[in-house]
Amino acid sequence: MTPIVLAIACLMLVTLGYASLCAGSPFGNCRKCNGLGHHLHYDRKGRPKRGKRCRRCKGRGKRVRVGRWIYNRASRIYREGTR
Numbered sequence: 001m002t003p004i005v006l007a008i009a010c011l012m013l014v015t016l017g018y019a020s021l022c023a024g025s026p027f028g029n030c031r032k033c034n035g036l037g038h039h040l041h042y043d044r045k046g047r048p049k050r051g052k053r054c055r056r057c058k059g060r061g062k063r064v065r066v067g068r069w070i071y072n073r074a075s076r077i078y079r080e081g082t083r
């Protein structure tokens, strides 16, 4: 019985932590370009150069977190349903 309660407590803790993260900073770094907004090219001397604009984040380097995206969608549906 006790291990199950412990597992539920851990899951709750992780969920609450992620929810507070989404509330505190709704935007996270783009995983494709690590927040740079563009890809990196290396020239023949091995120095990094600015490459193409990142397609995933459209050059912004930031993306809306999944939890925040769900919250935005849910709050919009609620607002339009109760008008």
Ligand SMILES: [Zn+2]
Pocket (backbone or CB within 6 Å): 030, 031, 032, 033, 034, 035, 036, 037, 038, 054, 055, 056, 057, 058, 059, 061, 062
């Ligand atoms: Zn990106």
